[in-house]
Amino acid sequence: MLTWANKPISAAPAAMFRVLFGLLMAFNTIRFWYFGWIEDHFVTPTFHFTYFGFDWVQPLPEFWMYTLHVIAFIAAILIMLGWFYRWAAVCFFLLFTYFELIDLTYYLNHYYFISLMSGIIIFLPLNRCFSLDVSLGRVSELKELPQWPLRLIQFQIAVVYVYAGLAKLNYDWLFQALPLRMWLPANSDIPVIGWLFNYPETSYAFSWAGMLYDTFIVFFLMWRRTRLIAYAAVLFFHGVTAWLFQIGVFPLVMSIIVLVFFSPEFHQRIINFIRGSIPPFGRKSLSPSNPTVRLGGIGISVILLFVAFQVLFPWRFIFYPGNMYWTEEAYRFGWRVMLVEKAGTAQFFVKDGDTGKEGEVYNREFLNAHQEKQMSFQPDMIIQFAHHLKEVYEDQGLQDVSVRCEAWVTLNGRPSQLLFDPQLDLTKIEDSWAPKTWINPLISE
């Protein structure tokens, strides 16, 4: 295993990955700012839903949230340039992960992916080639690296695709073409091909094609003979999803970073092209090898543990009873992307234990539209909100407050049903990793 991991290969693909990843993250940070999301996500909300065990992560005052995004942008640029690379990677990882941990309602699999990837690259010697760290003599250049850094990056990308494909192996997706049968007709206004989306057959074709694409695309990207056609499929698939659905920057991110599966020669040509257009400066020592980038026993053990975690963690749903798409238990961090159409209406009622008077909460007094939408069908968020309401109303002078909620949820076009007993006092329930037995089973499986 060690021999395989340390087998030398060209450093070009890993270096180009660093450049592209840094560039994309810089673009993503600017985009986030441009759309006003720093304000909307971190500054305006009066309440944030926290990740289990991370309730200590809170947003800083407005000035600092903007400042941190400036720092994250600079860190992404430094990653791209490979200048003070490791510090930049640490900085970007901590900041991006901090932003993501602030509010659970903004969880996206791809944000998780970026957090993971920015964490992984801290430990990879991606600045040993085509970097300012090399040009300025901060580190010695390596034309070849052991293959483990590149393989680890490819593994993480493969996990995203393969698990996204496996998650589509379910009855609704394959045999009901749901949720695509609900989503595609909404795009029938698109010129030229829009009319096709009104046909269920189109949804079935998209469902199956999507499943097959996600499950197998990385294998076709790995294989030289199918790589080009596979990449054309990548561009087509992500182009179509970007066109049809509101999924932001991620089609672009995935379309670009899968280039890491391309040959060293391909990456070297790009590097040579860029080098040709930028005058070299301050190039220092060239060192043929460096033992610090070779993997030892401890290193490979850590990597194997990480790999095992990535492979096994998405399967934790088998320990929970019921339909995962309904209960949401073990749903996150499993690469289940664009898999269900789920919506709910959650109405909360606060009761003063002293007087017995009960009143309805106007959710928008505490939550923005996005937070309310996400919370209304996710049980752990409903619990968090109920606990928050108890605090708020007890601060207002109500005594022994109980909070109940009537949450009607629809999954993939099924008739709405109550997510749990509306008489349940949610303040008595603590969130945990244990199965949420208080959730009603999905009636129409």
Place this chain on the structure above:
Amino acid sequence: MKKHIIRVSLALFQLGAVLLCVSCDDDKDDSQSSTSFNRTDLLSHYDQQIIHPSLQAFDAATKSLQATVNKVSQNPSNENLEAAKTAWVTAIEAYSNCYSFNFGPGETLFGSFAENVGTFPASEQKITTFITNGDTAQSNFERDSRGIYGLEYLLFQPNALTQFSDANYAAYSRSVARNLSEEVDEMVTGWSSYRTGFAEDNGTGSSSSITVMYNEWLKGYELIKNFMVGVPAGLRAGQTSPAPEQVAGYHSKQSKELIRLHLLHIEAMYFGDVLPAGDQAVGFDDFLLTTVGGDAVLAQTKEQWNAVWAAYNALPDRPLDELVVSNPTEVETFYTELSKHTRFFKSELSSRIGLTITYDSGDGD
């Protein structure tokens, strides 16, 4: 190894093709199958038959109202005051048909159409201060000191006729009526330029015509449930007793009727009805029928509409500010039925017709 991958892939593709055929065959008898829906037709209908005519009617009503207010302020008499009150009732009826149009020209940097025109309840204290100070500029953010409900206070308060003899009171009333008319005029003008793009933008994204219209319509429904009924009835969390003075239409004693009119507007917008005749044309209900599970949801929604109207009709024929004290149980029943209705609008409809409610990126692959 590579050969194995190819073989497995091909086998899966073949399996997929077979299952696809099977699935499509099954779908022939599937009542949930999707069919096409022409969103442009819906938008054109709403523009031409509902939004534009409603705004024009409100514009005409506010102009008449302004004329009557000018008259009573220049010549305070019981007759002139009654004429102004009648004009106000006509105007509020017209407003009830367009209070949810807070998008496009109805959404400005200085607040929404409904905020600028229909903030309630009016603040007696702020109005009195402006009158005392002789401030008729209407250039502030104290929206509860003007608008149609500000004018309601000025016309319907017990000493209105006497007060109109006061120059400041009369001038302030004129300025409120003028401001109201100007706001509505601006909205009508804005809509005239906006309407072409409105009908053409037939997508379902977060900023599409149908989504912004739906969002504001939903807020319009929640305004009725929460603020026209819930708060006055003391049914909001943290309230210890009813708050009758919080009703819309307190001074004119129109509070119960206004709820009916506002609900009629919400219903008309759902079914694409043209008020007051109720001619049904293409509406959200028709859109819903073309979606997965839409027929069942529509049936349930209609059932709940019936329950809402039954609860409303069970209320004694008195203003809501009196009912919340004298008949709290009936009011609470009405509120409960309104609450039950929320899900049909808030999640059932938008989820099925595929509207993207918020701007934030969804998860994607």
